[in-house]
Amino acid sequence: xxxxxxxxxxxxxxxxxxxxxxxxxxxxxxxxxxxxxxxxxxxxxxxxxxxxxxxxxxxxxxxxxxxxxxxxxxxxxxxxxxxxxxxxxxxxxxxxxxxxxxxxxxxxxxxxxxxxxxxxxxxxxxxxxxxxxxxxxxxxxxxxxxxxxxxxxxxxxxxxxxxxxxxxxxxxxxxxxxxxxxxxxxxxxxxxxxxxxxxxxxxxxxxxxxxxxxxxxxxxxxxxxxxxxxxxxxxxxxxxxxxxxxxxxxxxxxxxxxxxxxxxxxxxxxxxxxxxxxxxxxxxxxxxxxxxxxxxxxxxxxxxxxxxxxxxxxxxxxxxxxxxxxxxxxxxxxxxxxxxxxxxxxxxxxxxxxxxxxxxxxxxxxxxxxxxxxxxxxxxxxxxxxxxxxxxxx
Ligand SMILES: Nc1ncnc2c1ncn2[C@@H]1O[C@H](COP(=O)(O)OP(=O)(O)OP(=O)(O)O)[C@@H](O)[C@H]1O
Ligand SMILES: [Mg+2]
Numbered sequence: 001x002x003x004x005x006x007x008x009x010x011x012x013x014x015x016x017x018x019x020x021x022x023x024x025x026x027x028x029x030x031x032x033x034x035x036x037x038x039x040x041x042x043x044x045x046x047x048x049x050x051x052x053x054x055x056x057x058x059x060x061x062x063x064x065x066x067x068x069x070x071x072x073x074x075x076x077x078x079x080x081x082x083x084x085x086x087x088x089x090x091x092x093x094x095x096x097x098x099x100x101x102x103x104x105x106x107x108x109x110x111x112x113x114x115x116x117x118x119x120x121x122x123x124x125x126x127x128x129x130x131x132x133x134x135x136x137x138x139x140x141x142x143x144x145x146x147x148x149x150x151x152x153x154x155x156x157x158x159x160x161x162x163x164x165x166x167x168x169x170x171x172x173x174x175x176x177x178x179x180x181x182x183x184x185x186x187x188x189x190x191x192x193x194x195x196x197x198x199x200x201x202x203x204x205x206x207x208x209x210x211x212x213x214x215x216x217x218x219x220x221x222x223x224x225x226x227x228x229x230x231x232x233x234x235x236x237x238x239x240x241x242x243x244x245x246x247x248x249x250x251x252x253x254x255x256x257x258x259x260x261x262x263x264x265x266x267x268x269x270x271x272x273x274x275x276x277x278x279x280x281x282x283x284x285x286x287x288x289x290x291x292x293x294x295x296x297x298x299x300x301x302x303x304x305x306x307x308x309x310x311x312x313x314x315x316x317x318x319x320x321x322x323x324x325x326x327x328x329x330x331x332x333x334x335x336x337x338x339x340x341x342x343x344x345x346x347x348x349x350x351x352x353x354x355x356x357x358x359x360x361x362x363x364x365x366x367x368x369x370x371x372x373x374x375x376x377x378x379x380x381x382x383x384x385x386x387x388x389x390x391x392x393x394x
Contacts, residue, residue: 064222165314165325167319179254261316332365
């Protein structure tokens, strides 16, 4: 607004002649710059704040940036902080800032770059993993763990992202394997994150929990603002921004139970498995259930951080090459491992018990079935023979 429109008293005007050969044409001021989200157009408020906090000027650009990471904001001053606010000097201010920044680089020691790469706070896998059964003893899977290690070790794609997809039947042990890998290799990763990727609701809930978890360890203004907004897409972008930081490279994220998607037009392995064994009714039920959940399918890549670093493990009943190196998780090979799962879940001795061996075979060497049978036997006072008889009858 010009003086005429604003009703300013022309008597009060101080003329400032501008001559380019004036040696005071560019003046350097040094002092405190107030930074905030709101533009101040009230001259009285401006003067009050300037006096109270001994301020040189006000600005809105890059507001809060300093609170997020150590940085130097270089900005040209172009404007009045009152009703005379205008855009006339933006070009000049931008050129002055660019020229200053350029000069500054010539004086900056290169070590500063390393000093400012402050590592974000590290933290471990959430102690509370909703819906995941904590097992007392992890059994077998040595080959799979080695295959994962080979695919995820830093030499495979130096300084770039590495990803695997653990795929296999429901209950085969994908989630437990991913958690075991994270625990065995915890020293290689600064941050271990578990996200429930079953559908978009659960994955968004996981991101919100993760944002809160980050805030417990580290004060990150943009994550705090996102959490306060309660807007899921803002929270997702804020957490992704945190994971994208160049100094935050060594995280491990487990996207668990990403079972329903069609990225490669693949069939679930449950379908294949049940089809082969001729259990048509079960297969049909499963297909019905799947049809319902398929409507919730989504592209998980939207939930990946953008920067090409970090390590990702996806567990899924569906194999996909688009997301990472596929690793098939099969039924347990060794009968001894099956018996060990039965024993550790039932708390019973199984040595030389032919009924236990028979049961392990009947349960198709499927870890979930073995663990469930074991858990049942821990509660109910019947032996393996009786359980087997009941199982055969059912
Ligand atoms: N290596 C293992 N050692 C001991 N118990 C295991 C192992 N793998 C799986 N289990 C048992 O089997 C159960 C099911 O395993 P898990 O949840 O990992 O299967 P999943 O393949 O992820 O299944 P879903 O596709 O339904 O998510 C576990 O709760 C655990 O009791
Ligand atoms: Mg699982």
